[in-house]
Amino acid sequence: MKTPNTIYHNATVTREKHNQLNSHKSTVIWLTGLSGSGKSTLAHSVEEKLHKLGCQTFVLDGDNVRHGLSSNLSFSDNDRRENIRRIGEVASLMMEAGVIVMTAFISPFREDRNNVRKLLPQGDFIEIYCKSSLEVCESRDVKGLYKLARAGEIKNYTGIDSPYEEPNNPELVINTESESLEESVGKVIDLLKAKGIIE
Numbered sequence: 001m002k003t004p005n006t007i008y009h010n011a012t013v014t015r016e017k018h019n020q021l022n023s024h025k026s027t028v029i030w031l032t033g034l035s036g037s038g039k040s041t042l043a044h045s046v047e048e049k050l051h052k053l054g055c056q057t058f059v060l061d062g063d064n065v066r067h068g069l070s071s072n073l074s075f076s077d078n079d080r081r082e083n084i085r086r087i088g089e090v091a092s093l094m095m096e097a098g099v100i101v102m103t104a105f106i107s108p109f110r111e112d113r114n115n116v117r118k119l120l121p122q123g124d125f126i127e128i129y130c131k132s133s134l135e136v137c138e139s140r141d142v143k144g145l146y147k148l149a150r151a152g153e154i155k156n157y158t159g160i161d162s163p164y165e166e167p168n169n170p171e172l173v174i175n176t177e178s179e180s181l182e183e184s185v186g187k188v189i190d191l192l193k194a195k196g197i198i199e
Contacts, residue, residue: 011096015095015096015097015098017098018096018097018098019098021098022055022056022098023054023199024055024056024100024197024198024199025196025197025198026056026094026095026096026097026098026099026100026101026124027095027100027101027124027125027126027192027195027197028091028092028095028101028103028116028120028124028125028126029043029046029100029101029102029103029126029128029188030091030103030105030107030113030116030125030126030127030128031043031102031103031104031105031128031130032105032106032107032113032127032128032129032130032167032170033106033129033130033131033132033164033176034106034130034132034134034137034158034159034164035106035137035141035145035146035157035158035159036132036136036137036138036139036140036141036146037130037131037132037137037176038130038132038140038174038176038181038184039062039104039105039106039130040059040061040062040104041181042104042128042130042174042176042181042184042185042188043059043061043102043103043104044059045181045184045185046102046185046188046189047059047102049185049189050100050189050192050198053198055100055198056098056099056100057099057100057101057102058094058099058100058101058102059101059102059103059104060087060090060091060101060102060103060104060105061103061104062104062105062106065083065086065087065105066083069086069087069090070082070083070086070087075155075156075157075162076156077109077156077162080108080109080112081109081112083105084105084107084109084112084113084115084116085112085115085116087103087105087116088115088116088119088120089119091103091116091120092119092120095120095124100192100197100198106158106164108158108162108163108164108165109165110165110166110167110168113127113167123195126171126172126191126192126195127167127170127171127172128170128171128172128173128174128188129166129167129170129172129173129174130174130176131166131173131174131175131176131177132175132176132177133177134159136176136177137159145157146159146160149161171191172187172188172191174187174188
């Protein structure tokens, strides 16, 4: 649903001009996986590496977004979909500003992730699946949320009483159970180089 009586304003400083100034291409790196699979850790570690290379970056993190942009949303299926829709729109705007945007969200539903992919120009949505078993994710549960979900104190918790749909064809799968953080960061950086996003 579009807001009535609005006209989209095309910027004169284009994405291409931003990319030229930054000496790298902008893109959206979408990290998905269960809670505790290492999405935020990987996103921030990749950002540190890119920052050292002189890249313009930003991480949209699930908890941080829930404090502001999506503070009015619950964890119902519909509100989760709306949360991902909002993130996709924000990521798109930031990409237009020349930023390498990394998102760290469970984003459990395949359709929602695919809708974000469709929102962006072809090739600008890089889906990275942080793959880890539920058992390992639960063992990393520093917030104690899995425990609360198992006790029935948290409803609609992904992996417990709400499903997680694995990506069908992600650009990259990171096995966060067996790979070191350094190895995982290296794989992401190598992918960005292979795609010509960074040199």
